[in-house]
Amino acid sequence: MSGWGFPLSRIAAHDFDLALTLDSGQVFHWVKADAGFSGVIGDVPVYVEQRGESLAVSKGAGRVVRRYFALDHPLSEIYETFPKDEPVTTALGFCRGLRIIRQPAWECLATFITSSMKQVAHIQQMSHAIRRNFGERVVLGGAELFAYPSAARLAEAGEPELRACKLGYRAKNLLAAARMIAAGEVDLARIEKLDDERAVEELCRLPGVGEKVANCVLLFAYGRLAAFPIDVWIERVLRELYFKRKRKVTAKQLKLFSQKYFGRFGGYAQQYLFHHARKTRRKGE
DNA sequence: CTCCAGGTTCCGG
């Protein structure tokens, strides 16, 4: 039993760091609760708590949790494919146990549409506001949680209601994207069948989705572990650590370099470099 | 107050 009076069950979780994973900027709605975290996976309210090499999870959620947190990813095999250079080695030492999770495609996509030019803290606020205002309310023990609203649900919202969630100019994009998905103009299930390049192209048909967001979705929702999103942090890392004394380095060059240099699990390397940079960089530098 | 944040889009070289 947990402190809030719902039953727990235990599942094995080797090479997994729950807190690290939830703090790595992949997903934005989990909250600390008791000795663990509570959140919603799809429409299932879940409590998760790390206990060494296993997890205590709210009863019945074991299978969903295993899949969501990608406990089947072969981390040691993935680490072996990493380039043996200083930046990646340092990031790996900092991030061991961080897993690339498998989020439901729509909520991942929608959340990253709202992420542009926003700090993680603010993305969290927007995610919570959208869930609270439009999402299905679910209950776990005494606590109430909210699922992410479907595309169809958001499609019938008004732009002012979305702006009330502090989305700013992103409201228009999220609304338009929700309408296209709800209308079947873009089919997220079909993305599964496309190769990475085609999938990015298809996702980029949605307003507010460019290459960076599309790659985040491939990586964090579709399990395309080679996808390598290049945001401001990773761009800095690449420029400063891999192109140290180069005059002009274009976006195209950064993309080509990262795709061939980091290999078939480049997404993992990217996430480790990102998280390490974000957590260790002081503002003056 | 200023700076900047897990960008995208549009526009002129």
Add this chain to the structure above:
DNA sequence: CCGGAACATGGA
């Protein structure tokens, strides 16, 4: 293809 600018909002 490349560099700039506009676009909202709130932490730091």
